[in-house]
Amino acid sequence: MTAIVELEHIEKRYGAIAAVNDVSFALQPGESVALIGHNGAGKTTLFKMMLGLSRPTSGDIRVLGDHPAAGEFAARKRLGYLPESVSFNGALTGREVLSFYARLKDASTDKIDSLLERVGLTAAADRPIRTYSKGMRQRLGLIQALFGDPLLLLLDEPTTGLDPALRLEFYEIVQELQQQGATIVLSSHALTELEERASRIIILNRGRMVANGSIDELRKLAGLPIKIRVTVASGKAEKLSALVGPVPNWREINGHLVEFDAAPGAKIELIRRATDAAGPAQDVAILQPTLDDLYAHFLRRHGEAAA
Numbered sequence: 001m002t003a004i005v006e007l008e009h010i011e012k013r014y015g016a017i018a019a020v021n022d023v024s025f026a027l028q029p030g031e032s033v034a035l036i037g038h039n040g041a042g043k044t045t046l047f048k049m050m051l052g053l054s055r056p057t058s059g060d061i062r063v064l065g066d067h068p069a070a071g072e073f074a075a076r077k078r079l080g081y082l083p084e085s086v087s088f089n090g091a092l093t094g095r096e097v098l099s100f101y102a103r104l105k106d107a108s109t110d111k112i113d114s115l116l117e118r119v120g121l122t123a124a125a126d127r128p129i130r131t132y133s134k135g136m137r138q139r140l141g142l143i144q145a146l147f148g149d150p151l152l153l154l155l156d157e158p159t160t161g162l163d164p165a166l167r168l169e170f171y172e173i174v175q176e177l178q179q180q181g182a183t184i185v186l187s188s189h190a191l192t193e194l195e196e197r198a199s200r201i202i203i204l205n206r207g208r209m210v211a212n213g214s215i216d217e218l219r220k221l222a223g224l225p226i227k228i229r230v231t232v233a234s235g236k237a238e239k240l241s242a243l244v245g246p247v248p249n250w251r252e253i254n255g256h257l258v259e260f261d262a263a264p265g266a267k268i269e270l271i272r273r274a275t276d277a278a279g280p281a282q283d284v285a286i287l288q289p290t291l292d293d294l295y296a297h298f299l300r301r302h303g304e305a306a307a
C-alpha cells in the first residue's frame with residue numbers, strides 16, 4: 001500500500017530550539033491519527049512541514065507522493081487544512097469566503113449550501129464574518145478544508161470553540177470522510193474525545209515522538225493496571241475486601257463504590273472473586289487506562305529516559 005504521508009528522521013530547528021527532533025512515521029489511506037502533545041511539543045510545526053509551508057532542517061518528507069519541501073507540490077489541491085486559529089476577512093460573508101476557497105482549489109461550489117446546512121450556518125451564510133462567533137468561524141474553517149475531496153485532511157485543534165453537539169457533528173463529518181478513504185490527522189488537547197475515535201495515536205514530547213500506535217497497542221505497551229469498580233450494598237465493602245484479598249490501591253469511594261487496581265494478567269481472577277455468588281457485589285465495571293493515563297505514562301517514561 002502506498003503511504004499517504006512518510007516522514008523519515010525529520011528535524012526542524014529554530015536556532016537552538018529543536019521544535020521537531022528525529023521524527024519518523026508513515027500514514028496509510030483511511031487512517032485517522034491523533035497527534036497529541038503539550039503546548040510547544042511540535043504539532044503545528046509538523047503540520048506546516050506536511051503542508052510545505054516550512055522546510056525540515058534535515059530528513060525526508062513525502063506527502064501524497066510529492067516532496068513538499070522541494071517546493072513542487074502538485075497534490076496540494078487534494079489536501080485540506082484547518083489551522084489552529086482560522087482568520088477570514090471579516091467584511092466578507094460566509095458564502096463569499098467559501099466560494100473563494102472553492103475556486104482556489106478548482107472545486108465545485110455546488111456543495112456549499114449542503115455543507116453550510118450540515119454545520120448549522122445556513123441562516124448566517126449571507127452575514128459578514130465579523131458578526132460570527134468563534135465557533136461559527138471554526139465551522140466555516142472546517143468547510144473550506146473539505147473542498148476538493150481531500151485525500152489528506154490536517155486539522156490543528158479543530159474542536160476548540162465548538163459546543164458538545166457541534167463537536168459530535170464535527171466528528172461525524174470526519175468519520176464519513178475517513179470511510180471514503182481520506183487520511184485524517186488531527187491535533188487536540190481534548191484527549192477524552194479522541195480516545196475511541198482515532199485509529200492511531202502519536203504522542204510528541206518536546207519535539208520527539210514518544211509513542212505511536214492504536215490505543216490498544218499503547219495500553220499493551222504501557223502495561224498500566226486496569227481499575228475494577230465494584231458496587232456493593234451499604235456497609236459491605238469489608239466483606240468484598242475479604243473475598244478479593246490484598247490488592248493495590250484499594251479505595252472506598254462512598255458507601256456503595258469500591259475501586260482497586262488489577263495488573264493486566266490478574267483481572268479475570270479478581271473479577272471472579274469479586275463477583276462470587278455468595279458475595280456482596282451488585283455490579284462490576286472494568287476501567288481501562290484512559291488516553292490521559294497513557295499520555296502521562298509515556299511522558300513520564302520519556303522524561304526518565306532523558307534524565
Ligand SMILES: Nc1ncnc2c1ncn2[C@@H]1O[C@H](COP(=O)(O)OP(=O)(O)OP(=O)(O)O)[C@@H](O)[C@H]1O
Binds near residue numbers: 019042046
Ligand atoms: N517560527 C518560529 N520561530 C521560532 N520558534 C518557533 C517557531 N515556530 C515554532 N517555534 C517553537 O517550536 C516549538 C514547537 O512549536 P509548535 O507550534 O509546533 O508547538 P505545538 O505542539 O503546536 O503547540 P500548541 O499546542 O501550543 O499549539 C515551540 O518551542 C515553539 O516556540
